[in-house]
Amino acid sequence: MVKICCIGAGYVGGPTMAVIALKCPSVQVAVVDIAQKRIEAWNSDKLPIYEPGLDDVVKQCRGKNLFFSTEVEKHVAEADIVFVSVNTPTKTTGLGAGKAADLTYWESAARMIADVSKSSKIVVEKSTVPVKTAEAIEKILTHNSKGIKFQILSNPEFLAEGTAIQDLFNPDRVLIGGRETPEGQNAIKALKDVYAHWVPEDRILTTNLWSAELSKLAANAFLAQRISSVNAMSALCEATGANVIEVSYAVGKDTRIGPKFLNASVGFGGSCFQKDILNLVYICECNGLPEVAEYWKQVIKINDYQKNRFVNRVVASMFNTVAKKKIAILGFAFKKDTGDTRETPAIDVCKGLLGDKAELSIYDPQVTEDQIHKDLALSKFDWDHPLHLQPMSASSSTEKQVTVVGDAYEAAKGAHGLCIMTEWDEFKTLDYKKIFDNMQKPAFVFDGRNVVNADQLREIGFIVFSIGKPLDAWLKDMPAVA
């Protein structure tokens, strides 16, 4: 029986390994983590992450061929294939701070693998890492290996949160990079055999190590670039009377461009896009390619511009001040169907409004009150001055300005304005007449996700701003400065 161990029971390690266990009953899978609470949650009825379909998959295999454990060393020692799916955040201090990937967790996992291994192993990079990381990992493993052989593979993960199970069941492709030696090719084959249990052979791509590592960063950069492109267009649409929905549709009909990932929004969030592009920028700079670095940096700059533009629009529309005004925030997660708030645009928008002394009433169906307060208490990372990351003091007024409530109607009660930050389905079908009746007048809706029917809301009496759509007369009279 092939034994797999995955180090890191997070958003990637948990769902990925659960699907491998489900699709490969003959493989034993152990997911290990140093975070005891996380492992306890994986072993309970309330999993540590919200992901449609995940509960069902875990229930089918947990205790049979899927195990969650804190006994990291034991399971690593026993495994034939070790996936490493630890977090690789952006460095906040030292060389490359604000851009480079922090590989501390990866390096400590690699050293531990070398320490505890008594038999040969395939070590798989599942985390997103800078191109050439496998070379460094190989050095750590071989210099500490006591003669044991390791083969390193790069097998980046392309799942998106909210659709992780669907993406894992039916991936566009599985990418495996390895050394071009006979041993490297054998290792590729062993991993390919695992995926071949459910992924058609023509969707399993094999490449050299560096192509696999770089393809992951490139894919995220291309995806994020599409969003920044359409968001840049949304600003021009608002200025000219064009409608970004119509423009995206027309542009996406060109089969060379395609229709996906062209939804204008308040900005992209999530733990990956910004981190991976900054990492790419850093790698370009280190390789003497400043023009290429500058090109990709623009994707992030437009994303920041889009979030600022949104805040300015809200404040400008409401007579240039939101001080002491209640604003309802609908949605806090970075996208629907997840409780994840990492880099969610809602954080920047809320902070912008709090900076203008607004009082926020926030509702999200999956994000806890505690998480929202934590997210709003950290000051924004200053990329130009990376050493200045300071949590705001606990006594800061932010907590007093923020209330977290249990539904959208409560959030909107008595509010002057309502901002939609996440495209949760339930926001499409709210009783907006009831909401309007309970709000201050004039009542504003700022739709950061283009989920509401603006015409219907206008008939009710709302003043509506939708990203990239023709502006109400009111908004034209109060132009926001970006």
Ligand SMILES: NC(=O)c1ccc[n+]([C@@H]2O[C@H](COP(=O)([O-])OP(=O)(O)OC[C@H]3O[C@@H](n4cnc5c(N)ncnc54)[C@H](O)[C@@H]3O)[C@@H](O)[C@H]2O)c1
């Ligand atoms: N979140 C996504 O949708 C997604 C998708 C594709 C790729 N990725 C990449 O996958 C990697 C993991 O992302 P994530 O979102 O799952 O992160 P995460 O923070 O949810 O999970 C990482 C886990 O690794 C654990 N860990 C860290 N060091 C460890 C060690 N030495 N031993 C045991 N456990 C350790 C942490 O406790 C944590 O639970 C990142 O490189 C990310 O860029 C993420």
Ligand SMILES: O=c1ccn([C@@H]2O[C@H](COP(=O)(O)OP(=O)(O)O[C@H]3O[C@H](CO)[C@@H](O)[C@H](O)[C@H]3O)[C@@H](O)[C@H]2O)c(=O)[nH]1
């Ligand atoms: O047309 C679009 C599509 C997405 N978004 C936003 O972009 C962000 C990221 O969305 P998405 O890519 O769906 O979710 P992630 O979970 O961040 O997944 C991305 O990042 C992962 C981590 O690397 C990769 O594995 C995935 O392939 C890649 O899609 C979210 O804030 C979305 O609301 C838009 O604004 N407009």
